[in-house]
Every structure is written in structure tokens, then in C-alpha cells.
Amino acid sequence: MPTSVRLPTKGKLARTKLTRAERNELTRQKLFDAARKVVGRLGYAEASVSRITAEAGVAQGTFYNYFVTRQDLLDELLPEIGKDMLRFIQERTRGEGSEAVREADRFRAFFDYLKEVPEFLRILNEAELFAPAGYQQHIRTVAGAYARLLRRGREKGEVQAFSDEEIEVLVHMLMGARGYLSQRYAYTDTDQSVTTVPDHVLSAYGKLLAGGLFAEQQGAAQAKPIRRKRGGR
Amino acid sequence: MPTSVRLPTKGKLARTKLTRAERNELTRQKLFDAARKVVGRLGYAEASVSRITAEAGVAQGTFYNYFVTRQDLLDELLPEIGKDMLRFIQERTRGEGSEAVREADRFRAFFDYLKEVPEFLRILNEAELFAPAGYQQHIRTVAGAYARLLRRGREKGEVQAFSDEEIEVLVHMLMGARGYLSQRYAYTDTDQSVTTVPDHVLSAYGKLLAGGLFAEQQGAAQAKPIRRKRGGR
Amino acid sequence: MPTSVRLPTKGKLARTKLTRAERNELTRQKLFDAARKVVGRLGYAEASVSRITAEAGVAQGTFYNYFVTRQDLLDELLPEIGKDMLRFIQERTRGEGSEAVREADRFRAFFDYLKEVPEFLRILNEAELFAPAGYQQHIRTVAGAYARLLRRGREKGEVQAFSDEEIEVLVHMLMGARGYLSQRYAYTDTDQSVTTVPDHVLSAYGKLLAGGLFAEQQGAAQAKPIRRKRGGR
Amino acid sequence: MPTSVRLPTKGKLARTKLTRAERNELTRQKLFDAARKVVGRLGYAEASVSRITAEAGVAQGTFYNYFVTRQDLLDELLPEIGKDMLRFIQERTRGEGSEAVREADRFRAFFDYLKEVPEFLRILNEAELFAPAGYQQHIRTVAGAYARLLRRGREKGEVQAFSDEEIEVLVHMLMGARGYLSQRYAYTDTDQSVTTVPDHVLSAYGKLLAGGLFAEQQGAAQAKPIRRKRGGR
DNA sequence: AATGAATGAGACTTCATTCAT
DNA sequence: CATGAATGAAGTCTCATTCAT
Numbered sequence: 005m006p007t008s009v010r011l012p013t014k015g016k017l018a019r020t021k022l023t024r025a026e027r028n029e030l031t032r033q034k035l036f037d038a039a040r041k042v043v044g045r046l047g048y049a050e051a052s053v054s055r056i057t058a059e060a061g062v063a064q065g066t067f068y069n070y071f072v073t074r075q076d077l078l079d080e081l082l083p084e085i086g087k088d089m090l091r092f093i094q095e096r097t098r099g100e101g102s103e104a105v106r107e108a109d110r111f112r113a114f115f116d117y118l119k120e121v122p123e124f125l126r127i128l129n130e131a132e133l134f135a136p137a138g139y140q141q142h143i144r145t146v147a148g149a150y151a152r153l154l155r156r157g158r159e160k161g162e163v164q165a166f167s168d169e170e171i172e173v174l175v176h177m178l179m180g181a182r183g184y185l186s187q188r189y190a191y192t193d194t195d196q197s198v199t200t201v202p203d204h205v206l207s208a209y210g211k212l213l214a215g216g217l218f219a220e221q222q223g224a225a226q227a228k229p230i231r232r233k234r235g236g237r
Numbered sequence: 238m239p240t241s242v243r244l245p246t247k248g249k250l251a252r253t254k255l256t257r258a259e260r261n262e263l264t265r266q267k268l269f270d271a272a273r274k275v276v277g278r279l280g281y282a283e284a285s286v287s288r289i290t291a292e293a294g295v296a297q298g299t300f301y302n303y304f305v306t307r308q309d310l311l312d313e314l315l316p317e318i319g320k321d322m323l324r325f326i327q328e329r330t331r332g333e334g335s336e337a338v339r340e341a342d343r344f345r346a347f348f349d350y351l352k353e354v355p356e357f358l359r360i361l362n363e364a365e366l367f368a369p370a371g372y373q374q375h376i377r378t379v380a381g382a383y384a385r386l387l388r389r390g391r392e393k394g395e396v397q398a399f400s401d402e403e404i405e406v407l408v409h410m411l412m413g414a415r416g417y418l419s420q421r422y423a424y425t426d427t428d429q430s431v432t433t434v435p436d437h438v439l440s441a442y443g444k445l446l447a448g449g450l451f452a453e454q455q456g457a458a459q460a461k462p463i464r465r466k467r468g469g470r
Numbered sequence: 471m472p473t474s475v476r477l478p479t480k481g482k483l484a485r486t487k488l489t490r491a492e493r494n495e496l497t498r499q500k501l502f503d504a505a506r507k508v509v510g511r512l513g514y515a516e517a518s519v520s521r522i523t524a525e526a527g528v529a530q531g532t533f534y535n536y537f538v539t540r541q542d543l544l545d546e547l548l549p550e551i552g553k554d555m556l557r558f559i560q561e562r563t564r565g566e567g568s569e570a571v572r573e574a575d576r577f578r579a580f581f582d583y584l585k586e587v588p589e590f591l592r593i594l595n596e597a598e599l600f601a602p603a604g605y606q607q608h609i610r611t612v613a614g615a616y617a618r619l620l621r622r623g624r625e626k627g628e629v630q631a632f633s634d635e636e637i638e639v640l641v642h643m644l645m646g647a648r649g650y651l652s653q654r655y656a657y658t659d660t661d662q663s664v665t666t667v668p669d670h671v672l673s674a675y676g677k678l679l680a681g682g683l684f685a686e687q688q689g690a691a692q693a694k695p696i697r698r699k700r701g702g703r
Numbered sequence: 704m705p706t707s708v709r710l711p712t713k714g715k716l717a718r719t720k721l722t723r724a725e726r727n728e729l730t731r732q733k734l735f736d737a738a739r740k741v742v743g744r745l746g747y748a749e750a751s752v753s754r755i756t757a758e759a760g761v762a763q764g765t766f767y768n769y770f771v772t773r774q775d776l777l778d779e780l781l782p783e784i785g786k787d788m789l790r791f792i793q794e795r796t797r798g799e800g801s802e803a804v805r806e807a808d809r810f811r812a813f814f815d816y817l818k819e820v821p822e823f824l825r826i827l828n829e830a831e832l833f834a835p836a837g838y839q840q841h842i843r844t845v846a847g848a849y850a851r852l853l854r855r856g857r858e859k860g861e862v863q864a865f866s867d868e869e870i871e872v873l874v875h876m877l878m879g880a881r882g883y884l885s886q887r888y889a890y891t892d893t894d895q896s897v898t899t900v901p902d903h904v905l906s907a908y909g910k911l912l913a914g915g916l917f918a919e920q921q922g923a924a925q926a927k928p929i930r931r932k933r934g935g936r
Numbered sequence: 937a938a939t940g941a942a943t944g945a946g947a948c949t950t951c952a953t954t955c956a957t
Numbered sequence: 958c959a960t961g962a963a964t965g966a967a968g969t970c971t972c973a974t975t976c977a978t
Contacts, residue, residue, distance in 0.1 A: 028937080047366075049282075052972060063939040065976085074973060132420075133280070133366055164448060166441060173441035176421050177414035184413025185406065187365075208403035212410065212445070215397060257957070261962075285947060296964045298950080303962095307948065494958085513832075515748075518951060529960040531955085540952060598886075599746070599832055630914060632907060639884065639907035646883025647876035653831075654875050674869035678876065678911070681863060723978070727941075751968060762943045764971080769941095773969065943975080954964080 032070045034060040039077050040085065044123025048078060048134030079138035082131040085124055086142040090149060092117045103157035108210055114182060115201040118190050125186055143179070150175045185209070265303045267293040272310050273318065277356025281311060281367030312371035315364040318357055319375040323382060325350045336390035341443050347415060348434040351423050358419055376412070383408045418442070498536045500526040505543050506551065510589020514544060514600030545604035548597040551590055552608040556615060558583045569623035574676055580648060581667040584656050591652055609645070616641045651675070731769045733759040738776050739784065743822025747777060747833030778837035781830040784823055785841040789848060791816045802856035807909055813881060814900040817889050824885055842878075849874045884908070 038060035042051045053074050057064045071077040096113035097106050118125050131139040154171045157163035166174060189201050255263065271293035275284045286307050290297045304310040329346035330339050351358050364372040387404050390396035399407060422434050504526035508517045519540050523530045537543040562579035563572050584591050597605040620637045623629035632640060655667050721729065737759035741750045752773050756763045770776040795812035796805050817824055830838040853870050856862035865873060888900050 024937090031937085049366075053974085054972075065939050065941095065974090066937080068974070069937060130366060133282075133363055164444065166444065167437060169435075169437040170441035170444070173418065173422075173438050174445060176417045177442070177445065180413035180415070180417025181410035182413070183417070184409045188409050189406075202402075204400060204402040205406050208399060208406035209410070211397065211399065211403070212407060215448075257961080264962080286949085287947075297948095298964055298966090299962075301949070490958090497958090515832075519953085520951075531953090531960055531962095532958080534953070535958060596832060599748075599829055630910065632910065633903060635901075635903040636907035636910070639888075639904050640911060642883045642887050643880035643908065643911065646879035646881070648879070649883070650875045650879025651872065655872075668868075670866060670868040671872050674865060674872035675876070677863065677865065677869070678873060681914075723940080730941080752970085753968075763969095764943055764945090765941075767970065939976105939978080941976095941978105943973100945972095947971085948969095950968085951966095952964100955960105955962095957960080957962105 031060075031062065031066065034062065035067060035070055035077065036080070036084070039081060040123050040127070043078070043081060043130070044126050047126060048130045051078070075135070075137075078135040079141075082127055082135060082138040082142045083145070085121065085127060086145060088121070089114075089117050089124060090146065092120070103153075103160070103162040104210075104214060106153075107213060108206070111182070111209055112201075112206065115186065115190060118186060119200075125190060129183070129187060146179065147172070147175045150178070181209070264293075264295065264299065267295065268300060268303055268310065269313070269317070272314060273356050273360070276311070276314060276363070277359050280359060281363045284311065308368070311364075311368040315360055315368060315371040315375045316378070318354065318360060319378060321354070322347075322350050322357060323379065325353070336386075336393070336395040337443075337447055339386075340446060341439070344415070344442055345434075345439065348419070348423060351419060352433070358423060362416065362420060379412065380405070380408050383411070414442075497526075497528065497532065500528065501533060501536055501543065502546070502550070505547060506589050506593070509544070509547060509596070510592050513592060514596045517544070541601070544601040545607075548593055548601060548604040548608045549611065551587065551593060552611060554587070555580075555583050555590060556612065558586070569619075569626070569628040570676075570680055572619075573679060574672070577648070577675055578667075578672065581652070581656060584652060585666075591656060595649070595653060612645065613638070613641045616644070647675070730759075730761065730765065733761065734766060734769055734776065735779070735783070738780060739822050739826070742777070742780060742829070743825050746825060747829045750777065774834070777834045781826055781834060781837040781841045782844070784820065784826060785844060787820070788813075788816050788823060789845065791819070802852075802859070802861040803909075803913055805852075806912060807905065810881070810908055811900075811905065814885065814889060817885060818899070824889060828882065828886060845878065846871070846874050849877070880908070 035056060038056045039051060042055050042059050046055070053067050054064055056077070057067050067074075067077075093110055093113040096116065097109045099106075099109070101109075128142075131142065151168075151171050154163055154166075154174065155168065158166065158171070185201075185205060189205050268289060271289045272284060275288050275292050279288070286300050287297055289310075290300050300307075300310075304313075326343055326346040329349065330342045332339075332342070334342075361375075364375065384401075384404055387396055387399075387407065388401070391399065391404070418434075418438060422438050501522060504522045505517060508521050508525050512521070519533050520530055522543075523533050533540075533543075559576055559579040562582065563575045565572075565575070567575075594608075597608065617634075617637050620629055620632075620640065621634065624632065624637070651667070651671060655671050734755060738750060738755045741754050741758050745754070752766050753763055755776075756766050766773075766776075770779075792809055792812040795815065796808045798805075798808070800808075827841075830841065850867075850870050853862055853865075853873065854867070857865065857870070884900075884904060888904050
């Protein structure tokens with residue numbers, strides 16, 4: 005499982021001999037994983053300390069040896085898993101190719117991650133309301149990484165000549181689009197399992213990014229009327 | 238205020254003399270408006286019946302003369318205000334012009350509405366989690382109207398040749414984008430006041446829709462690389 | 471239905487022409503009948519004023535034009551129906567015959583009444599707790615009538631020589647027995663319908679009353695120490 | 704008091720030093736006893752969690768550390784005290800003697816128990832409506848024990864030749880009789896104190912069981928049609 | 937460090953009753 | 958006399974957090 009600790013096995017006695025710090029970290033991780041599962045299954049609102057500790061197999065009081073507040077743990081959830089998600093997507097987008105191809109790969113990889121860590125969808129969607137601190141942190145991280153990619157693409161001439169500010173806007177649009185699409189097309193209420201995203205979602209996403217929404221009218225084309233501020237108008 | 242009742246003034250004594258039915262509707266509206274305000278200010282989670290009735294200036298028990306359940310009122314909130322929003326946007330988009338121009342108008346009008354009804358932003362964002370029934374209804378309404386517009390544009394040749402399914406995807410992407418942008422650029426946590434959306438947001442939105450994200454590479458152009466499935470690759 | 475009003479039909483215009491007093495009495499009766507049904511169906515605890523008026527088809531406020539208090543109506547329920555029951559049983563016990571035969575007839579008639587007015591069982595059983603005033607009144611009435619019968623039987627020599635005080639005790643025992651038996655053998659939770667009482671119930675009841683519970687031992691018999699008063703008396 | 708805990712005194716410091724488990728059991732018992740008192744004093748309907756915890760001297764939330772539901776505690780009440788009652792009666796009925804004597808002893812012991820545990824009367828009478836689960840359990844237990852006694856008496860020839868089914872009926876009659884008598888003769892609404900049951904109650908009970916209700920008429924006598932089964936016997 | 941009992945605020949909802957129309 | 962909206966007290970239960978063991 006991507007987000008769990010991988011303690012060094014440390015030879016034979018690995019299980020019995022743990023330093024105090026290790027035991028400590030292990031309990032903390034148990035709580036974190038329990039929270040991830042509970043939130044994934046029931047949502048933040050139902051993720052009471054009692055349920056989390058029950059899932060983790062520790063006493064309720066133990067919780068407060070590791071987290072000052074229930075909210076504190078909840079706020080750690082998304083950023084932590086979010087980093088995991090970014091790693092996952094990066095690994096899947098190694099190959100070279102045009103920016104457009106890589107963006108498509110990233111888009112697909114996002115949905116693949118949803119399949120691997122089904123809790124993520126719910127955590128992502130609910131964090132905005134229930135773990136705002138964690139949510140903001142996550143958004144900043146992801147938006148930053150995303151913007152870097154787009155700027156680099158722009159430098160290579162593979163991305164249109166947006167200003168830095170506009171790129172930030174685009175990043176948020178794409179994240180929003182992704183979010184909505186994942187909710188619309190990846191949820192499966194019944195058993196939480198996430199199904200593959202349909203082909204026309206990929207194609208619509210690709211087309212919008214590649215060619216824009218609007219057809220070029222008559223030849224003069226570029227007179228995209230929306231950029232009112234531009235040209236003479 | 239758009240969503241409040243406008244009782245016929247009925248001559249002079251309008252304020253003191255109300256029929257039973259009118260008083261009834263008035264109380265209902267007081268509760269609805271109070272809920273709108275409270276949710277706008279504190280969010281659904283904090284919108285307890287006690288707070289709503291306090292805001293409305295009626296006893297707690299009165300609430301249940303008008304709504305079977307707290308959730309029932311919460312579920313009415315978004316669809317009701319949502320209709321109001323659609324009306325508002327339509328009014329602002331009367332003018333003729335290309336689809337692209339009208340879409341830009343709609344986009345701007347959306348942010349204008351946010352200024353007029355500042356609660357709407359929060360209600361829209363939280364409803365998905367706290368008033369799922371109302372949310373689904375709203376989404377269906379808006380997505381349906383949106384899709385109709387895009388299909389009509391396609392028929393007129395002003396929108397690219399997306400399939401119906403792809404249009405549905407686009408609609409969700411645009412709604413998602415709008416949602417994220419509104420959160421990013423319209424929120425002002427401190428005093429809830431909503432400021433005008435910056436110009437670069439409008440321009441980025443317009444450009445993406447008009448020309449797509451990616452620059453046409455070398456001549457072969459249309460070989461939108463994202464459609465891997467295609468022959469080309 | 472035994473307990474409903476039977477207004478004199480009064481010739482032709484019976485339905486349209488009602489004196490004020492009659493309309494008044496009619497509404498009162500509607501409420502009473504509604505209460506009977508609701509209590510029969512849901513029990514006293516669930517018989518809220520709102521449910522009763524709904525069943526009666528009048529407004530909630532109307533209730534308080536006829537009864538000072540919810541409890542007042544509830545307290546009238548059992549005595550009223552109880553009188554009905556006594557009438558019913560008397561009619562079925564007209565025939566002559568020994569006291570024992572007549573008691574058996576009464577016992578059977580009681581269960582027959584339960585079939586005719588299925589609400590009665592629940593009303594009888596719950597009244598003790600929820601309508602104590604009415605319950606006491608009912609008990610007094612029934613016990614009084616019962617005691618009179620037994621004393622008359624005693625005078626005729628058909629009932630053993632119990633003292634008046636003892637007869638009162640017996641009456642309560644028999645009422646209690648009847649109550650328990652009706653709950654045990656007449657209830658049918660599923661559809662509230664009351665089934666015929668099994669034969670062995672009748673026979674056990676008859677045998678106990680006829681011959682007592684205990685077999686006479688060997689000759690000396692009568693030394694049953696429990697009848698302390700006897701011996702010397 | 705029969706139903707309270709009797710913690711081992713454990714030497715000197717018994718009162719101050721309690722293990723966790725002991726404190727736990729003690730709190731549970733405090734709640735149980737408080738419920739017993741409150742129900743005895745005010746009845747089930749008024750036995751709110753708030754009143755019970757106040758009586759027990761703990762916070763309202765504490766209640767739910769020990770009982771899943773208010774109803775759960777209420778349902779435990781009668782069976783628990785009922786067992787206590789059976790023990791009490793058994794102890795008082797050790798002596799040998801005829802079945803009739805022993806039944807008289809049991810009858811008296813029942814009323815004695817009412818004196819010792821005055822709450823029992825109300826709990827018994829109300830449980831049928833307010834704690835049906837507990838009531839059924841209690842009834843089954845008591846009726847079972849009772850029926851066993853009567854069948855054994857029958858085998859010894861001390862009880863008349865009732866069928867097993869008839870014995871079950873008798874058991875319910877006797878329990879019902881006992882219940883009604885206890886309400887009629889043992890209640891004292893004013894100060895809840897229970898007085899001794901009057902002698903004529905005992906004698907009437909004894910006589911009915913010993914000799915039946917009806918005097919044997921002249922010789923032909925036995926033709927009491929109610930004893931239908933008899934004839935052929 | 938771990939435990940788990942105790943706390944008490946607060947949430948939703950029901951209901952008998954009142955009263956202006 | 959009928960209506961039905963308004964009232965507010967009371968009830969059950971949940972939960973984050975504290976703290977003695």
C-alpha cells in the first residue's frame with residue numbers, strides 16, 4: 005500500500021525488537037492508516053476519534069498522545085496521501101513525448117491512482133470542507149508542480165503563450181475539471197470500487213486541451229472574440 | 238434580494254394586514270432566507286435548526302411546521318438559489334454574438350452573481366456533501382441547460398464537432414473549472430465580500446476555450462497527440 | 471359498530487339539517503372514535519392530539535373545543551367502551567342456567583367482544599398506565615357488577631360461602647386472570663385481528679372455577695391449612 | 704438490598720482503593736439502582752436518562768458508556784429484579800408440606816417481597832408496555848418455573864389432572880390474579896409503602912385454589928357443561 | 937506511553953397547548 | 958365554533974477531549 009510505513013526489516017528479530025521511537029512511530033502510523041480507511045469508507049464527518057482508534061486497535065486516549073486534536077490528524081491526511089499521488093503520477097509519466105502526450109498520461113495516471121487508493125477520491129473531495137488547512141496545503145503543492153510543468157512546456161513552445169498568472173488560472177481550471185470528472189465518472193457508490201474512466205472522457209479532455217472548445221469560424225480565425233481586451237476592441 | 242418573496246403591496250395597509258396564507262408563506266420565506274444566510278456565513282455543518290430559527294426570529298418548533306426535516310430545507314437551498322442564478326445569467330446573456338462571446342458573458346455573469354448573492358458560493362461548494370439530493374438536482378439542471386447550449390452551438394458550427402457524450406464531459410469540466418476558480422479567486426474568507434474576478438482569469442478561460450491549451454506544433458497540426466488510439470501513432 | 475353514535479335519522483333531510491347541538495355532538499363523537507381507533511392501532515403513547523385530529527378530519531385546535539386536555543379524552547375512552555362491553559356480555563348471557571354455566575358464557579362472551587371491537591384489548595391493557603382515572607372508573611364498574619353476580623349466586627347456594635370481602639378478592643383475581651389470558655391467547659400482533667380463544671383455555675378456566683386447583687387428598691382432606699379462617703369458624 | 708452489589712470488603716482500605724474493573728461495575732450498578740428507584744417512584748415513562756443519571760450522580764453522557772440505549776437498561780430491569788424475586792420466594796418456601804400449603808407460602812412470599820422491594824410492583828406492572836423485551840423474558844422465566852411446580856404436583860397427585868396445556872393456562876391465570884391483587888391490595892400511592900396483604904385476600908386465594916369457585920350442587924351436580932372434557936373421563 | 941471512564945455541550949425532533957383570525 | 962400557526966420545554970443520543978490509573 006503506497007502510504008503505509010515501510011520500516012526497515014532489520015534482520016531477524018525485526019518484530020520483537022523495536023526501539024521506543026520505532027514503536028512510537030508505528031502507533032502513529034496505525035492511527036494514520038486507520039483514519040485514512042475510516043474517512044475513505046465513511047467520510048470525514050463520520051470519522052470520529054472513537055471509530056479511528058477502534059479501527060487502529062488502540063484505546064481512545066492513545067489518540068491524544070500522537071495528535072493534539074482530531075482535526076490535526078484530519079489535516080495531515082490529504083497532504084500526505086497527496087504527495088503519494090504525485091509520486092505515483094510522476095512514475096507513470098517518465099517517458100518523453102510532447103507536453104500534450106504527457107498531460108494525457110498524467111490525466112490517465114490520476115484515474116489509475118484512484119483505482120489503487122480508492123480512499124483518495126473521498127478524501128480529496130471532502131477535505132476542502134473538513135480539513136481546510138490540509139486542503140490548502142495540498143492544493144498549493146499540486147498547483148505549484150502543475151504550474152512548473154506548464155511553464156516549462158511554454159518555454160519549449162509546446163504550450164501556448166499564456167502569462168504566468170494565466171497559467172495559474174489554467175492550473176486551477178484543470179484541477180477543478182479533474183475533480184468534477186473524477187466524481188462524475190469514477191465514483192461507484194455501491195462498493196467503492198473505482199472503474200476505469202470511459203474513453204470519451206479522455207478524448208473530450210484531450211480535444212479541449214489540444215484544440216480549444218470553439219471551432220475557428222471563417223478563415224480569419226484568430227479573431228477569438230472572447231479576448232475582448234485584445235486587439236482593437 | 239433575488240430569492241425573497243415580493244408580496245403584492247396591496248395598497249396602503251400592506252404591512253399590517255396579511256391573510257393567513259400570506260403570513261404562512263412569509264414565515265416559510267423567513268426560514269428559508271435565514272437558512273441561506275446561516276449556511277452562507279457558517280456553512281451547512283453549523284447550520285443547526287437552532288441557529289436558523291434564531292436568525293429567522295421564530296421559535297425552534299416553528300421550523301417543523303414548514304419542513305419535515307432539517308435536511309429537507311437544506312436540500313431545497315441550492316436548487317432554489319440555483320434557479321435564481323440561471324435566471325440571472327440568462328438575463329445578462331441576452332445579446333447576440335458568437336457562442337464564444339456568449340460563453341464569456343456567462344462566465345462573467347456567474348462571477349457577478351457571486352457578488353450579488355455572496356452565500357451562493359459556499360452553498361454550491363458544500364451542498365455536494367451536506368445536501369446531496371439538492372446538489373444532484375442542481376447539477377442536473379445546470380448541466381442540462383449547459384449541454385443544450387453547447388449542442389446548439391455545435392449545430393451552428395460554432396462549437397467543434399464533439400460527440401454528445403463528449404459534450405457532457407466538457408460540461409462537467411467547465412462546471413468544475415468554474416467552481417475551482419470561484420473558490421480561488423472569489424472567496425474572501427475574512428469578510429465574505431466577493432471581489433471582482435481578475436482580468437487574467439477571464440482571459441485564461443477565454444483562451445483555453447478558444448484555442449485550446451496546446452500550441453499547434455509543426456504544420457501537421459490537427460494530429461492532436463492525445464488521441465493515442467488514433468492511427469497516427 | 472357498538473360504540474359509535476346512532477343519531478336518529480330524522481326523516482329525509484337528516485344529513486343537511488342538524489341543530490347546532492347535534493353538529494356539536496357529532497364532532498365530539500368523531501374525535502372520540504378517532505381516539506379509539508388510534509389508541510387501538512398505536513397505543514396511548516402514540517395517540518397524539520395531532521394524530522387523533524388527523525384521523526377525525528378536523529383541525530388540531532378543534533380538539534380543545536371539546537376536551538380540556540388530551541388526557542381528558544383518553545380517560546373517557548375505557549369507561550365508555552367498557553360500558554359497551556358490559557352490555558354486550560349481558561346480552562349474551564340472558565339464558566338461565568347455573569351460575570357456573572353463566573360464568574362460562576360470560577368468559578366466552580368476553581373473548582367474543584374482543585373479536586368485535588379489537589381496539590378494546592389494547593385500550594384495556596394500556597389504560598391502567600396511560601389513563602389511570604378512566605381505568606379506576608372502569609375497574610370499579612366492572613368489579614361492582616361482577617361482585618353483585620357472585621353474591622347473588624352465593625345467595626342461591628350456587629357459589630361457595632365466600633365472605634363479601636373475599637368475593638371482592640375473587641372478582642379481582644378473575645379480572646386479572648381474564649386480562650392475562652386475553653393478552654396471552656387473544657393478541658395477534660401481526661394484523662391486530664383477534665382469534666378465537668383455544669378450547670383448553672375455556673376448559674382450564676372452567677375446571678379451576680368448578681373444582682379448584684388442588685385434588686382432594688385422602689379422606690381427611692379438608693385440612694388444607696391455607697383456609698385458616700375456616701376450621702374454627 | 705437484594706439487587707445491589709456486594710463488593711468483597713478486601714480488608715481495610717476497601718472503600719478508597721478500587722480496581723478499574725470494580726469502579727466500572729460500581730458505576731454500572733449505580734445506574735441500574737438509580738433506574739430501579741426512578742422507575743419505582745415515577746414509572747418508566749418518566750424515567751428519562753437525565754433523571755436516572757441525576758439520581759446516580761453521574762453525568763448524562765456516562766449513561767451511554769454502560770448502556771447502548773435507554774431502552775436497553777429498562778429492559779434489563781425486570782428480568783434482573785425478577786430473578787431476585789424468584790430466589791426470595793424459593794428461600795421462603797423451603798419447608799415441606801402439601802403443594803397447596805407451598806402455593807400459599809409462595810403467595811405470601813410474593814407479597815413479602817413487595818414489601819422488601821417496593822419498586823418491584825410498578826416495574827412489573829409497567830414493563831409489559833415500556834420494556835416488552837424484558838417483560839417477555841421475565842414472564843417466560845416465571846411461567847416456566849411455575850408450570851414445573853404444578854406439573855410435579857400433578858404427578859404426585861396433589862394437583863388435579865389438568866393437561867399440560869391447561870396448566871399453562873392456569874399459570875397465566877394465577878400470575879394475572881396475583882398481579883391484579885398486588886395492585887389492588889398492595890399499592891399505596893401516597894407514600895409508596897406497601898402494607899401487609901389483608902387476610903381475606905389470602906383466604907380467598909386459598910379457597911379458590913382448594914375448592915374451586917362453585918359449590919357442588921345436589922348429587923347430579925357434575926353436569927356443569929363447562930367442563931366439557933370431563934364427561935368421558 | 938496506554939488506557940478507557942467521565943464529562944457536558946449541543947444536535948434534532950416531538951408535542952400539548954394557546955390564540956389570533 | 959373552526960382553524961392552524963406558534964410556542965418552548967423536554968427527550969435521546971453523539972462526541973471531542975480530559976485525566977487518574
